[in-house]
Amino acid sequence: MSPQIALRDPVFRAYLVIVPLALASGGAALGFLKLILKKEIASMWKTYRSWLVIAVIGFTVVFLGRVATIVGITLLAIFAFKEFARASGLYRDWWMTGAVYLGIVAVGVASLLSDQHGLEPGTDCCGCLAAVPVFAIALILLIPILRNRVQGELQRMSLAIVGFIYIGWMFGHLGFLANTINAYGFLCYVIFATELSDVAAFTFGKIFGRHALRSRISPNKTWEGAIGALAVSMVLPWLLRFSFPYFGGRQLILTGLIVGIGGQLGDLSVSVIKRDIGTKDMAATIPGHGGILDRIDSLIYVAPLFLHMAGYYYPLR
């Protein structure tokens, strides 16, 4: 990945057309709601404007190349964990949060380095990336011992480990996609499809939603929205087949299932945390979306599952 390759890459260029088209049709739908149906769409408009900014930043980072992509994803993970720490109260313990930041940076560094010390193609998909959580969790568990403290340490260790596993480790797999042979296809597809399935769940839920999906966890999510999102996610791999031309039917179905179900699981798993803490959003960083973590939560399951699925069937490099 590099700016020169990005400009010549047909997949990247195709997404440079598809994403603006999707955004434009979303904008047209909002305009239709506002002007023809006279609906109140101020909050959706705010969300939509933030999508435009996110799309521009995302394309710029992927365009700049492998290092920029991995650094960008690591920064996202760092700030998402910061929101988690502020919401859970862990942010008062600088030792614990420091250990998790170190772990997240280590995930990023492992992704960056695994390009140079290339593994045998097809043997293992993640190399030294797989060793990072061992050391990160060992460090987190060591901190009470180093500080000679007991009171409430189990809670802090648990929060730190959950934060690291969800945000640093599972979400961090996204960065590793930049090392694969089909980096543009994988990255663009995974991010675009996951966010689109998020929007689909919201839209179907708004239109048809009757039955709560998980009433205690997230009152606004409905079965209708979830099924609609799954349906969109199952069709999308066939529509965007050029992103991974060597995928067969089975891989395309698996891709659809991972994005359609995994995206909503990620969303719900972060909702569990939010509901237990008693907050609505993790932060107010992105206007109309909530925090960074509220935006990236659907990628928590999708990124690692997709990487392992792709690595199971084909060499990643």
Place this chain on the structure above:
Amino acid sequence: MKRWQYDPASDLDRTLVERLRRFPRQPDMLVYGLRSLGALVIRAWLRTYHRFEIVGHENLRTNRSLVIVANHCSHLDALCLLSALPLRKLHRAFPAAASDYFFRTIPRLWIAAVIVNALPFARQMRARQSLLVCEQLLGSPGTILIIFPEGTRSPTGQIQEFKSGIGALVAGRDVAVIPCFIDGSFRAWPKGQRLPRPAKVRLIVGEPHTFRTRSADKIEISSIAMELRDAVNDLNPKNGSR
């Protein structure tokens, strides 16, 4: 199993700008890091460009809560006073800054909240409320308040009258008040000039005063303000007392 007690940050639902504007601020690793880094850069800048020098540094070596009062004729003043403090005390040191000036535009807000750790002080309407915030801060040990009781930068470089609010803050309170005189900052960067000139700046730290036994009535607080002004003015090397 009992429920875990979470303790979320109180400003969770606020945007970044609102969080900077709020006071007191929540501890933030990134902000503390940037502030420490900024302090190092500012110290290096003052030492080299302004040949900054501190006289009477030993008067600041205490772990008690402090109120530092000084003359004010330049933006450099608060930076000079902050540079006289050890780095680890930086995050508990709050220069009172005019909320109508420093907390308005976003670049100024960013500098005031992140680099300077300023306390937004309402000069006109709610000065009493701002004084109350100062009193609460002084209640916890190790707080350092930096106050310019003239209320604004002097346009001539001469020390002006002190507002009586400083008297109300320290009267009857067991807190060390340290008068300081900043010499040369008017030549270096007066009000209305865009960029600082490489003039020498000197900070003279006086001996701590305390007004624990004084009552907080109207006459007393204005006489405390006058005493403090004299204490600051006496440190001026041009007055010949030093």
